[in-house]
Amino acid sequence: xxxxxxxxxxxxxxxxxxxxxxxxxxxxxxxxxxxxxxxxxxxxxxxxxxxxxxxxxxxxxxxxxxxxxxxxxxxxxxxxxxxxxxxxxxxxxxxxxxxxxxxxxxxxxxxxxxxxxxxxxxxxxxxxxxxxxxxxxxxxxxxxxxxxxxxxxxxxxxxxxxxxxxxxxxxxxxxxxxxxxxxxxxx
Amino acid sequence: xxxxxxxxxxxxxxxxxxxxxxxxxxxxxxxxxxxxxxxxxxxxxxxxxxxxxxxxxxxxxxxxxxxxxxxxxxxxxxxxxxxxxxxxxxxxxxxxxxxxxxxxxxxxxxxxxxxxxxxxxxxxxxxxxxxxxxxxxxxxxxxxxxxxxxxxxxxxxxxxxxxxxxxxxxxxxxxxxxxxxxxxxxxxxxxxxxxxxxxxxxxxxxxxxxxxxxxxxxxxxxxxxxxxxxxxxxxxxxxxxxxxxxxxxxxxxxxxxxxxxxxxxxxxxxxxxxxxxxxxxxxxxxxxxxxxxxxxxxxxxxxxxxxxxxxxxxxxxxxxxxxxxxxxxxxxxxxxxxxxxxxxxxxxxxxxxxxxxxxxxxxxxxxxxxxxxxxxxxxxxxxxxxxxxxxxxxxxxxxxxxxxxxxxxxxxxxxxxxxxxxxxxxxxxxxxxxxxxxxxxxxxxxxxxxxxxxxxxxxxxxxxxxxxxxxxxxxxxxxxxxxxxxxxxxxxxxxxxxxxxxxxxxxxxxxxxxxxxxxxxxx
Numbered sequence: 203x204x205x206x207x208x209x210x211x212x213x214x215x216x217x218x219x220x221x222x223x224x225x226x227x228x229x230x231x232x233x234x235x236x237x238x239x240x241x242x243x244x245x246x247x248x249x250x251x252x253x254x255x256x257x258x259x260x261x262x263x264x265x266x267x268x269x270x271x272x273x274x275x276x277x278x279x280x281x282x283x284x285x286x287x288x289x290x291x292x293x294x295x296x297x298x299x300x301x302x303x304x305x306x307x308x309x310x311x312x313x314x315x316x317x318x319x320x321x322x323x324x325x326x327x328x329x330x331x332x333x334x335x336x337x338x339x340x341x342x343x344x345x346x347x348x349x350x351x352x353x354x355x356x357x358x359x360x361x362x363x364x365x366x367x368x369x370x371x372x373x374x375x376x377x378x379x380x381x382x383x384x385x386x387x388x389x
Numbered sequence: 390x391x392x393x394x395x396x397x398x399x400x401x402x403x404x405x406x407x408x409x410x411x412x413x414x415x416x417x418x419x420x421x422x423x424x425x426x427x428x429x430x431x432x433x434x435x436x437x438x439x440x441x442x443x444x445x446x447x448x449x450x451x452x453x454x455x456x457x458x459x460x461x462x463x464x465x466x467x468x469x470x471x472x473x474x475x476x477x478x479x480x481x482x483x484x485x486x487x488x489x490x491x492x493x494x495x496x497x498x499x500x501x502x503x504x505x506x507x508x509x510x511x512x513x514x515x516x517x518x519x520x521x522x523x524x525x526x527x528x529x530x531x532x533x534x535x536x537x538x539x540x541x542x543x544x545x546x547x548x549x550x551x552x553x554x555x556x557x558x559x560x561x562x563x564x565x566x567x568x569x570x571x572x573x574x575x576x577x578x579x580x581x582x583x584x585x586x587x588x589x590x591x592x593x594x595x596x597x598x599x600x601x602x603x604x605x606x607x608x609x610x611x612x613x614x615x616x617x618x619x620x621x622x623x624x625x626x627x628x629x630x631x632x633x634x635x636x637x638x639x640x641x642x643x644x645x646x647x648x649x650x651x652x653x654x655x656x657x658x659x660x661x662x663x664x665x666x667x668x669x670x671x672x673x674x675x676x677x678x679x680x681x682x683x684x685x686x687x688x689x690x691x692x693x694x695x696x697x698x699x700x701x702x703x704x705x706x707x708x709x710x711x712x713x714x715x716x717x718x719x720x721x722x723x724x725x726x727x728x729x730x731x732x733x734x735x736x737x738x739x740x741x742x743x744x745x746x747x748x749x750x751x752x753x754x755x756x757x758x759x760x761x762x763x764x765x766x767x768x769x770x771x772x773x774x775x776x777x778x779x780x781x782x783x784x785x786x787x788x789x790x791x792x793x794x795x796x797x798x799x800x801x802x803x804x805x806x807x808x809x810x811x812x813x814x815x816x817x818x819x820x821x822x823x824x825x826x827x828x829x830x831x832x833x834x835x836x837x838x839x840x841x842x843x844x845x846x847x848x849x850x851x852x853x854x855x856x857x858x859x860x861x862x863x864x865x866x867x868x869x870x871x872x873x874x875x876x877x878x879x880x881x882x883x884x885x886x887x888x889x890x891x892x893x894x895x896x897x898x899x900x901x902x903x904x905x906x907x908x909x910x911x912x
Contacts, residue, residue, distance in 0.1 A: 272755045272756070273755060273759070273760050273763075274756070274757055274760050275760055275763070275764060277764075333756060340755075349753075349755055353747050353748050354444060354744070354747075354748070356747075357743055357744050357746075357747035357748075357763075358444050358744045358747075362743075363743055366743050366763065366764070366766040366767060367705065367707065367766060367767025368709065368742055368743040368766060368767070369707075369709070369710075370441070370442070370742075371440075371441035371442060371588075372441055372586045372587055372588065372710075373441045373586055373588070373594045374441075376584060377584035377585045377586040377587070377595075377711075378547075378584075378585040378586070378587060378710040378711050379583075379584045379585040381710075382548075382707070382710060383545075383547045383548065383585040383587075383710040383711035384545060384546060384547050384548060384551065384711070385548065385707075386548040386551050386552065386705075386706060386707075388702075388703075388704040389551055389552065389555050389829065
């Protein structure tokens with residue numbers, strides 16, 4: 203069974219609140235909005251931080267950007283992408299082979315970015331440029347592990363469902379028999 | 390109320406599986422006074438337990454034992470370990486099914502005669518016909534309270550249906566309605582009326598949908614003649630020196646092996662496990678597997694020609710609200726070879742939630758081509774396309790040479806490649822499905838590939854002649870008088886229709902014949 207079937211995301215949350223000033227004082231910026239420091243990745247404006255133990259924090263910052271570039275939804279905040287890839291840090295703490303695959307994959311991505319004149323993956327300013335880099339590695343186990351995991355770990359977060367209009371469980375509301383199962387008006 | 394039978398009691402009928410076939414057969418026999426032990430690999434989940442959450446429910450109900458895949462079908466690439474989306478629980482896949490209850494069309498019982506020679510297809514006529522099945526269908530429809538039969542009203546149309554219906558009518562289709570569904574539009578038969586939850590696939594929490602889990606099984610248990618053993622995973626069927634089956638060996642939840650003696654064994658484990666069980670029951674006397682003198686066990690695996698069309702509109706549809714599959718267009722279900730293929734297909738409304746849409750809309754896809762489609766979720770309408778696929782000998786369930794399951798037994802490999810007729814039909818169906826939505830202003834239509842199989846058919850097929858199949862017209866194996874097949878694996882051909890109603894009708898009919906054979910001392 204592939205990674206995107208039958209598993210649910212390990213962590214619905216796992217992000218900590220943090221003041222912006224506190225994290226900016228500690229870290230270096232990575233990409234547009236992420237800040238990387240010793241053992242953490244944080245967001246410059248959205249007041250969250252994530253402890254990173256199994257991977258290099260810069261690697262996690264790259265994974266978060268990569269997650270958005272693979273499944274870009276402009277109305278989904280970075281925090282949900284961070285939650286979606288956090289499982290790789292947890293798995294890396296227990297599985298050195300997994301950590302090596304992730305670190306190696308990100309290193310390859312940065313090398314490709316450097317060859318293309320971007321410095322690093324996060325240094326490529328346009329999504330199209332980053333996607334062009336991802337296209338070069340899409341057949342690799344690294345890419346497919348990240349992409350396959352996201353199918354569940356991103357789209358099965360209840361917090362993102364309202365962004366798609368999806369209403370989730372209906373039983374506790376008595377179904378839709380009195381709540382618009384046939385309310386279409388534009389036909 | 391359950392009737393505990395002794396493991397050594399060789400007067401019982403052992404039914405393996407409690408879904409549409411096994412659950413119905415077990416109850417029908419129990420009603421006739423026959424002692425039945427039903428062995429169910431899964432646990433017992435009832436409406437209170439069902440979960441309105443796609444992945445959580447999948448984890449609760451789905452059959453997730455190890456399986457492998459091969460062949461040209463895309464499922465083998467995208468879901469290599471999940472060839473089928475079926476259920477491991479009391480009630481089997483009647484927990485998960487959508488409720489569509491369609492009779493075979495007359496010609497679909499005689500596919501070989503009707504379609505003639507189709508190169509590469511192993512078509513065969515059923516040894517039964519529409520007239521033979523008519524009274525059994527009537528009993529099944531009454532039992533299941535199928536809408537638009539026996540004076541029962543149809544379900545109300547939801548948003549997804551209204552879009553589908555409007556498009557169909559603009560396109561000129563004539564036979565469009567909310568389906569013949571084994572879902573109560575009005576209360577009855579100890580089942581509530583549908584409350585339009587939108588989670589038919591996750592088990593109906595109101596019990597409005599017919600499922601053996603809360604209809605046939607408790608009714609059978611109430612007679613005192615039926616004992617259902619849960620978490621009883623059958624490993625092999627045993628036979629005596631005379632070739633007749635004598636009992637089955639199963640594993641309990643903790644792995645403990647038990648043997649249940651039997652007068653008759655009926656196999657109803659769905660079309661992957663049923664042939665696998667016969668193959669795994671090989672002995673020195675039957676080295677190719679039980680009831681396999683024809684070599685047909687596991688072959689002719691069918692899964693219906695399927696596909697979906699989702700369409701995005703400028704305004705919201707909210708297709709997830711309400712009964713998942715209460716909508717049908719039957720205009721393409723006839724056999725009209727001018728379309729470039731034999732057989733036909735049904736178009737049925739369908740919706741899946743955001744979590745499953747992400748997994749199934751275009752497996753493996755990424756980037757904005759995919760995510761902009763997901764962004765249109767609220768404005769989507771959806772339909773499923775289900776048509777007759779061609780049986781092929783090489784589409785088969787076989788035992789994997791190396792891979793073993795949790796009990797140390799060879800896992801099943803599911804090999805499947807579309808027949809050119811399947812491909813031609815799917816392309817036609819994609820075009821027509823898209824046209825339905827284009828007719829009412831779709832801005833984007835998406836031909837969506839088949840999901841892991843929900844309709845698994847044909848791997849112990851029914852045949853007039855013993856050399857052509859595995860079972861006779863009663864579902865009794867050609868080789869062994871007291872061994873029966875009671876699920877969709879006995880289908881000779883698949884027709885264009887969702888199979889459950891036919892499985893149930895065959896099970897009611899089989900129970901009648903089996904009880905007769907027993908009382909006459911034939912088995």
